[in-house]
Amino acid sequence: MTRYLTRRLAHAALLLLAVSVFSFALLQLAPGDFFAPLKLNPQISARTVEGLRAQYGLDRPWPVRYGHWLRGVFHGDLGPSFAYNSPVAPLLAVRARNTLLLTGTAMLWAWLIAIPLGIVSAVRRGKWSDRAGGVVTSALLTIPDLVLFLAILLLAVRSGWFPTGGMVSTAFGELSGRGRAMDIAYHLFLPALALAIATLPALVRHIRSAMIEVLQAPFIRAARAHGISEYRVLLRYALPVAANPLISLFGFSVATMLSASLLVEVILSWPGIGPLLLEAILAKDVYVVLGTVMLSSVFLVLGNLVADLLLFAVDPRIRMES
């Protein structure tokens, strides 16, 4: 078990390293940097600009800067943010926490709804309820995420039932502990719902097909022939076997959810890493961009790693192979 774990961790670490080099090099390709627009301002002398650049080490060649940055990472220092005039790490930490809150909630809702829906569709395959469900999922899948999120925003604006942005209201500071939690929940509802709806249809489809495949296996027929109740057959026999493809699905869904969360955060103004990344790109705040990209890669790799470990724990065949 530990050998498998160490191998996967090493693989993940190498992957992340490759991503960091790739991203860093890519970012250096752009002509100009954060301070370039300042040069256009006649009131700021060229020397001041140069001084600023030197202060942040922007005048050194990029492999040097990369090495510097990498060393800093091991100390928890992700470089400076030019726009915020503060280190990147604490900035990112806050935003990351918010994104995790959002994606975690959305993922929970999505899976909690998708699993029973998928199972029921599989069991009632071909019947009216399954087909109706199929039509709805197809419809939802066709709607581009962008349009979906804009539609939800429209709903929020027109109905006034939900806040149209932000994580907390202006009166947050004065609320009690419970009040604060409620406030955040109130703001979280719509973005999480949007994200869940975006990822739900694909999940339902995959769960349904995984369950259908499992339910056709001979051992299920044997269990039924033994008189075991359908309920038990589903839960104790079918579901554990379907767990393998479902866990892989979980790994994949992390990736799609991360991409979708970026869009949701921007459109519904949730203060996560999405809007931060966008700002940083437009401002050429390179270390923030780098940190964000690395962070999202870390989430992704971690998600897949967790999925792999779960798979290892659940499926004895994989244990045997390694």
Added chain:
Amino acid sequence: MGALVLLAAFQFLILFAGFFAPYGFAAQDREQPFAAPTTVHFWDTQGHFHLRPFIVDSESSEARVYPVRFFVSGTPYKIAGIIPAQVHLFGVEQPGRIFLMGSDAYGRDQFSRFLFGGQSSMLAGLIAALLSVSIGILVGGIAGYYGGWVDELLMRGGELFLALPWLYLLFAVRAALPLHISQWEVFLLLVSVMGLIGWARPARLIRGVVLSAKQRNFVVAARGFGASDAYLLRRHVLPQTYGVLLTQMTLLIPQYVLAEVTLTFLGLGVGEPLPSWGTQLASLQQYYVLSSYWWMFLPALLLIPLFLVFYAAADALQEIHKTVAL
């Protein structure tokens, strides 16, 4: 199949946007910002039916009636950017305006901008998909045919690309691009980047096809009369991939169109003066637009049937391919 016909019709509309749109995409009317969609009447206030529809301009003091004319001469445009023309399908006399989908903050006709926007977005999607698929053929073909460590290396590389969240990757690469270069250069760079990121999945599929084609007896037989690898690939193996390629293209194009729209929407894609669905939708991020001007949402709604048609066409093509392939 109906879907394919519809898709072709859409493409036709967009290709000849200049003809179908009453106005150019940049034409502004500062006096009519955020005008609601113009109602087209067939019956007048006295209850008479007119074969030729007309619009009523109620803004001005006289409530002038403008009949809708067909095949009018209007803003010059170029078909496919090359052939100059001036005829538009319909229009009204100045200073009347026919805004089928309303107008935006600058008084620009949303309908015209929708059609023209389609040109940029669809073109971007098409070129990017072609690029991805081309790289996919190259990489997948080599990996599948030669196998061994080449295969391992290439597929691991593909894994790397698939493992990253594509939107973030797109952003990172976009961040690398200078923000102030000509719009055409942005377009080309954007398209190249999207194409370069998405090669992994087509490559993997093509590799599978090549692997199985390689084993087929007629390939072995051809080797038996001294055929070189290049010949085998060209004449026997690659033709087997055409089916997969076609279906991949039909799936990739809408994805890339969406990618371009999303990027432009966020301000990272093409910008003025090139029209795009992204720029049309960008105004929706503003509160007052969403709350007061409902017609601005129409382009978003119209995208839904478009994508529906795309996916249906992809399914239809798959069916056709399955029945044709022996």
Added chain:
Amino acid sequence: MKVESNLNSGRTEPLLRVTGLSQQFVQRRTLSRSKFTVNAFSDVDLALFAGRTLALVGESGAGKSSLARCVALLDQPTAGKIELEGRDLLALGRKALIPIHGQIQMIFQDPTSAMNPSRSAGEIIAEPLVVQGEGTKAQRRERALHLMEQVGLDPRSEGKRPFEFSGGQRQRLAIARGLALGPRVLIFDEVLSNLDALNQSLILRLLADLQRSHSLAYLHVSHDLRLVSEFADDVALMCEGQIVEQQDARKLFESPKHSYTRDLLATVQSVDSILLERSA
């Protein structure tokens, strides 16, 4: 254990000589690190003469097809020599081998899979010429039509696809293609197994005619000993990757030397006698 070949008594030099040919596969057991070797065939000696047919007989899995593929230069053996008129073929480089491919051609068991289904008959037959860059388009077409006649196909059907022909006709198509480059040696891998009795005898007759007119050497792989007795000049019997007996066909059937041959002949004869009883 090497078996003395009784073929070369007072005859000319063999056209194709195989000495000590072996092929081994190394495989990894699934889910484990240990490797094990599989011998497809080992230490095989063969001799093919112009105008004579050597039948390679054995049960399924005896290694006949693997051997045939190596002799046809489609696979690499792990040891041994293949000589065509004294030239060591396995020592030749890729480029030098190209014309050699034209000298030794293989016809497969299933003609349908061996031909590209989207090509026409004429294209398929002419393809070897295209690959080797011979002749102009018109010349190739001429040759393809000529070959079609030779194998008994109507030249007017040159534009038809393989699936438009019957099973027997497809096999003729494959033979025509095999002849395109004017080979000296033809190798048949179970080409009669998929055909009915009528087609079998028709194809055999065609092959005999071709052999006579072009002085070809045949290596004919088959598992059907009875059928082999009808056309073979020489027989080599293979069992578990090794040649157990190899000699003139008549002598083999009359006085088999190896126990395996005897057993095999006995089975065939008993089947014959059962059939004979039934029909009586």
